[in-house]
Amino acid sequence: MTIGGLRVLLSCGEASGDLYAAALIRALRTREPHLHVTAFGGPRVAAEGATIVGTYEGLTVTGLTEALFVLRQSLAMLNRIEAAAREQKPDVFVAIDFPDFNFRLLPRMRKLGIPIVYYISPQLWAWRPKRIQTIQRYVDKMLVIFPFERELYERADVPVEFVGHPLIELVGARTSREDFLRSAGLDPARPVVALLPGSRPNEIRHVLPTLLAAVPKITAAVPGVQFLLARAPGLHDELFAAASQVRSVVSQSDDVLAACDVAIVASGTATVQTALHDTPMVIVYRVSSLTYAIARRLVGVSTFGMVNLVAGKSIVKELIQHELTAESVAAETVALLTSPTRADAMRRDLLDVKAKLGGAGATARAAEAVLGVARSGQRKID
Numbered sequence: 001m002t003i004g005g006l007r008v009l010l011s012c013g014e015a016s017g018d019l020y021a022a023a024l025i026r027a028l029r030t031r032e033p034h035l036h037v038t039a040f041g042g043p044r045v046a047a048e049g050a051t052i053v054g055t056y057e058g059l060t061v062t063g064l065t066e067a068l069f070v071l072r073q074s075l076a077m078l079n080r081i082e083a084a085a086r087e088q089k090p091d092v093f094v095a096i097d098f099p100d101f102n103f104r105l106l107p108r109m110r111k112l113g114i115p116i117v118y119y120i121s122p123q124l125w126a127w128r129p130k131r132i133q134t135i136q137r138y139v140d141k142m143l144v145i146f147p148f149e150r151e152l153y154e155r156a157d158v159p160v161e162f163v164g165h166p167l168i169e170l171v172g173a174r175t176s177r178e179d180f181l182r183s184a185g186l187d188p189a190r191p192v193v194a195l196l197p198g199s200r201p202n203e204i205r206h207v208l209p210t211l212l213a214a215v216p217k218i219t220a221a222v223p224g225v226q227f228l229l230a231r232a233p234g235l236h237d238e239l240f241a242a243a244s245q246v247r248s249v250v251s252q253s254d255d256v257l258a259a260c261d262v263a264i265v266a267s268g269t270a271t272v273q274t275a276l277h278d279t280p281m282v283i284v285y286r287v288s289s290l291t292y293a294i295a296r297r298l299v300g301v302s303t304f305g306m307v308n309l310v311a312g313k314s315i316v317k318e319l320i321q322h323e324l325t326a327e328s329v330a331a332e333t334v335a336l337l338t339s340p341t342r343a344d345a346m347r348r349d350l351l352d353v354k355a356k357l358g359g360a361g362a363t364a365r366a367a368e369a370v371l372g373v374a375r376s377g378q379r380k381i382d
Contacts, residue, residue, distance in 0.1 A: 009090035010039040013056040013098030015199040015232045016269035018042030027367035053084045082108045092374035106138040115373050119143040163365040164358020171276045173258035180255045190224045191261045198266035199232035204239050206286040217330035230256040262336045275307045275350045280343045282332045283318045315349035
């Protein structure tokens with residue numbers, strides 16, 4: 001295999017996967033300038049010059065029942081990616097998170113004899129733990145971003161490397177708090193609450209109305225408070241039509257989190273991002289009633305928020321499903337805004353979470369591992 005002639009096929013879904021994938025492509029090209037990348041991804045991956053097989057727009061949903069509505073579209077995309085793999089014969093396939101989709105690609109890549117790296121582990125420790133059998137069978141190298149995940153895969157005899165969390169080197173405000181808030185039409189001298197309702201259309205529909213209903217309740221308790229809605233990229237305006245009473249920005253979540261006093265955050269990657277900004281937060285989430293009823297039987301942990309899982313204890317209040325009400329959101333947000341002692345205690349706990357996520361260089365370590373698999377041609381043998 002000639003240096004510089006490596007070919008990578010990559011698959012990611014949602015805004016967070018797109019962010020990690022784009023960073024990984026940059027790190028790979030630093031080491032292999034002539035690398036060719038073909039990808040199923042989003043706008044950030046496309047901006048890195050990857051040949052795009054398809055995008056995840058319309059495929060990103062949360063919940064078991066919600067996934068049924070995009071099944072036909074998902075199957076068509078899976079076939080398209082497989083066809084690209086058959087034609088281009090990549091040296092390695094990199095799956096990034098998005099397990100309900102990527103797990104269906106694993107046997108297809110295996111059948112084509114393509115080595116497989118899985119970057120960003122599915123939450124096997126939280127629910128559906130038997131999925132590790134699929135990883136055991138198909139994945140040549142697992143790259144995990146949380147320290148407790150390494151032991152899980154070592155016990156299952158899956159080749160694994162803890163690379164650390166890529167967000168550590170990716171987060172950061174682009175301007176000062178004062179300049180950013182003024183540009184958003186807000187007063188830097190007044191308190192700011194950030195609203196981060198998620199990156200998937202269906203979770204926004206479930207969560208955002210409740211957050212907006214909490215706004216007047218928070219305002220009544222904390223006069224002068226301001227609100228700033230952080231919109232993920234690639235989402236249609238109609239999802240936010242009811243949010244006209246609050247200021248909003250697109251693709252500026254780091255600036256929002258760095259500038260706010262408290263964040264109300266949908267459970268997921270954004271909670272880690274918030275922790276890396278040392279920002280006190282409230283975690284919220286809701287799915288359809290049927291999905292929740294099914295998930296309750298499958299979930300193996302007592303907490304949902306990633307920051308609480310990493311901390312090993314409950315440091316952030318979680319308002320999930322029926323507990324997510326305008327009153328509960330307002331009460332917890334007001335408590336953090338009006339009690340410096342409580343907010344400072346959470347900041348100290350968030351610093352401990354940050355320390356557990358590994359130092360800078362996670363993406364570089366991931367790139368080295370991907371190239372190691374690609375160059376060796378290692379693969380599982382039936």
